Amino acid sequence: MSAPTLLAGVPDERLEVAARGLRATRRHRRTRRAVVTLGLLAVAVALCLTSLMMGDYPLSAGQVLAAVAGSDAAPASFIITELRLPRVALGVLVGIAFGIAGALFQSVLRNPLASPDVIGISQGASAGAVAAILLGGASGALVSLSAIAGGAAVGLLLYAVAWRGGMTGHRFVLAGIGVAYVCSSVIGYLLTRSEVQQAQSALLWMTGSLAQADWSLVRSLALALLVLVPLVAAVARALDILLLGDDQARSLGRRPDLTRGLVIALGVALACVATAAAGPVAFVAFTAAPIARRLLGDGTLALLQAALVGVVLVVGADLVAQHLLPADMAVPVGVVTGAIGGPYLIWLMASGRARAA
Template sequence: MSDRGTSSRKTAGAPAAAGSPLRISEAALADAARTVAGVRRRGGRRALAVGLGLAVAAFAVFAVTLSVGDMLIPVGDVLATLFGGGDAGSQFVVLELRLPRALLAVLAGAGFGMAGAVFQTVLRNPLASPDVIGISSGASAAAVLASMVFAASGLVLSASALIGALVAGVAIYVLAWRKGVVGARLVLIGLGVGFGLNSLVWYLMSRSEVSTAQNALLWLTGSLNGRSWNQVWPQLIALAVLLPLTFTAARTLRALQLGDDAASGLGARAERSRLALLACGVGLAGVSTAAAGPVAFVAFVAAPVARMLLPGRGAVLPHAALAGALLVLLADFAAQHALPGTQLPVGIVTSVVGAPYLLWLLARANRVGRGG
């Protein structure tokens, strides 16, 4: 065998020597492509399985919520009633009393969950959720102001909360702008704006009548008590508009996660894309707060739960929405039945879950040297 043939085989099969051009065989490239494709398929199957699992769990809790109450209705009868069957009593209890509340829990939870995922992913900060950085505080301040000054209620109160969230979001973005927006700066400014708005809320409550302050406090806690179809339809229509817009804007999310320079190199307009995503997140948080009040910690917790189930999958927006819906359904079921004869605001239950998680996150950040 000639020296030339031996040299050729060494060049093709062994790593290139220092100073020589790197040569990769077509077989190695094909193997790498097959490996990447296999990883993507496995990741896609896992994402589908997790999504179906969250959806099935949410539907199960949804059905149990419609079944359990002062009048116990078997789940089979509940399903029959939802599809047009059942007697008159079951139809009234399920369709008029329980279904609007359960649907609103799903819609508000999905809105909060996706809003939290958008903020935390775009700003690359686990503390960046609407209820932490002042968006929900803006909705609360506007709602309390409208109810106490103009005696607003119903849809007018919800519209006031939505406008307050949008105004707070714009103010935070403008204050955080320094030739662009950095996640840490926006979070800190949002915290400051949130504290200021909360002070305004408590000042207004201290100047109001006792009965008015009590109603405002119930709304500020986040509650689904007494909700009807009047709150469901606006939330459903708003999400039907906002969810497609969010998914469309999220096409540039992977590029933004690489940093502004890399995103620009990939053809994405980083600041415009970030602004569009943050606007969608503010809208989702605003309409959900308008429908159910500022339900604490749902936006904060839902996205990390989804990412824990799907590590390395990025924003996981649909999974965060499903996790948020499941969390609010579970919390509202506990709020209705934890204490016999008493219906608690759902925000109390979500706070019991979310506050320890916030403390754990802060302790973990300090332990690994990121807490400042």
């Protein structure tokens, strides 16, 4: 039965009222989305500017902006462009990558626990990097490549294990938790068999840190995101349709299993390149998307907002780790994000929300 037939007996006045209500709801959602997006962007910019200003050599906002524009003299220009800006830029890129990765996994698998640091992707990347450090004495780019290979291998393994004529989020998450324990056991074994200096280097990387930031690393991660983010945008529409249900997606000409596989592959790639650059920064991917969706309140995918929340979490946590803890307690950024994400996970489990699949 067509829509005009269904509405034939409805008075025009009621139709007009319903139409006005629908338009008002849409305007409200657009306004709220714009306010949330601009608010998150403003917070992210403020945190980045504050990070550039603070340090052993404090700078004013004007000095920072002049140095970034290339019109300030040394030493401010050197401090900003060579020491502080690469770290902030790396934090921004890592936050974007983890934020989008978490949003993709949690949306396509329909499970709030589906995050790279819960389902084993980060642990697989860590195992690859730690093996390269402890067994091969690797450093720099080779460690990053090993991390990408380890995370990708875990992603393929999870897909193969969880596939039973189709993919369900519950099965994928359970398989991921099991693989995460296996990878953690491998890491523990390698650490116990290594020299103390090598183990310290591996442990620092595993915690998640921005201390190794330089322009070469920033350019590598930026190039990876320039490839991956447009691909995410290309499949975002198909993912929105997939969220309506597999039957609805098929009726609209989509292939749910293919879409799900592509989205998972992109999520794995984003998590791997971010982990390769900064280590497994804990709980950013896990918390970014739920915070973004709660701020929007419309049940949409919220990829852009999740990316901005990821930036706020990483840059804000690094600011706390560097400057707001006591001077003798300098810690990697992953320690602070873990302290934030741990209570959130406890609340999630206690509230019963983790049962949603």
